Amino acid sequence: MAEPIISIKNITKEYPGTIALKDVNVDIYPGEVHTIAGENGAGKSTLMKVLAGAIEPTKGEVFIHGEQLKNFSPKVSSEKGIGIIYQEFNLVPHLTVEENIMLGNEQRKGLFVKRKENLEIAEKVLDRIQVRVSPKTLVKDLGVADQQLVEIAKAISKDVQVLIMDEPTAALTSDEVRSLFQLMNELRDKNVAIIYISHKFDEMFEISDKVTVLRDGVYIGTENIEDLDENKLVKMMVGRELQRSQRESAVQETTIMEVRDLSSSAGIADISFDLHKGEILGIAGLLGSGRTELAKTIFGVHSIEKGTIKIKDVTHSNIKSPEHAYSLGIGLIPEDRKHEGLVLDHSCEDNINLPSVKQYSKGLFINRGKEKEIVSKYGVELKIKYHSGQLGGELSGGNQQKLVVAKTLATDADILIFDEPTRGVDIGAKQEIYNLMNGLLKKGKSIIMISSEMEEVINMSDRIMVMMEGKSAGILQKEEATQERIFELATGIANREEAHS
Structure with a gap:
């Protein structure tokens, strides 16, 4: 049997007030896709940062090719052939795509960068993963999905022996995921070890050879993928059978919002819909269809150029x-x-407390008792894992998502817009968010939910508006919403078929 390319021995990482990892032991072999699974806060990203040299463990040892890693730094890990794609992007916004891909690895002649050669290398890497982005584009001008693809291109541009991928598909379309999996299979065939982190079970079962589960920083076990099913994996991750909530409609006859002929500076054109009390209106569509732009127009980020938004019988021509x-x-x-x-x-x-602080302030004085009450209420309700005084940037991705939900709920808004509410969130936290949304509906709140997960948008929505190129392509009732029908509307196939009939 091949020797492990990486051996993790008794790794522990302690922070003030918390233990992120405790005595973790894992072996990673060449030519395998090894998934690290667990709930948010389980220690997955912390373990990856140890391997990437970004943080030093409190105790324990890491061996690469049988040699103990003595100095923990990104430079040392990179020299040992370890590349990482972080969950939170590590790009330089004001540099071009090519400059980001080649950063630290530029082809030079003396002090001078060989621009033409670097450009050619970047183009080849982008072509390899079928990215349709100009290497001369500034990263700050790219959307989230394209930035994710640039991160992937940057990682594989180097001769890596171990590639760590932390939630690489979170912002990708299904076609882009297919291309990424094809690339992963090619790397595996070349004996590259891939350490993969994902919350998407279908992806885990499709691409993994082995799965290691962490829970609360503790190693639970490693299994070959053929020895696992979804129920067994869930039980390993959460320590219990997961109770899935049943979606019951809470829609009332009262219309809480009427949007008519809405056009905005963000490219939204002639959008009309109603939102009822207790309803989830799903918004579906392909990447670039204008879903997020619509949400930001309603929320006052983009200015309204035409149309109106009526809320509780008051009509607004702009939300400033x-x-x-x-x-x-x-x-x-x-x-x-x-x-x-x-x-x-x-x-x-x-x-x-940030968006709601005015509600319990008087002049320059803040009601600290009320502030603590709100923090305690939503921290407990959403089961956010953090210690007192901890910075938002120090939380895991899923706990950061819960934190955003908490601060929005603290405003006591009646209309809640959830834009990709479960992106990068584990299955336990995902179910908690679904339960929370159902509870809000029963209290008379209304929800607009944007999601790229077809199953999520179909299961959670009472009606679904499908968008294409900044416009509404149609609104589907729950009983007529299928993946095929949504795709037909999102791509314009439905309209073309109707025109020919």
């Missing part, structure tokens, strides 16, 4: 700002939690 939206009872859980949802260098308590 997010603060104005909050005052109207609209809250947004944004797609990009890192840049748009949280202040990462502020405490979790500050983040929860």
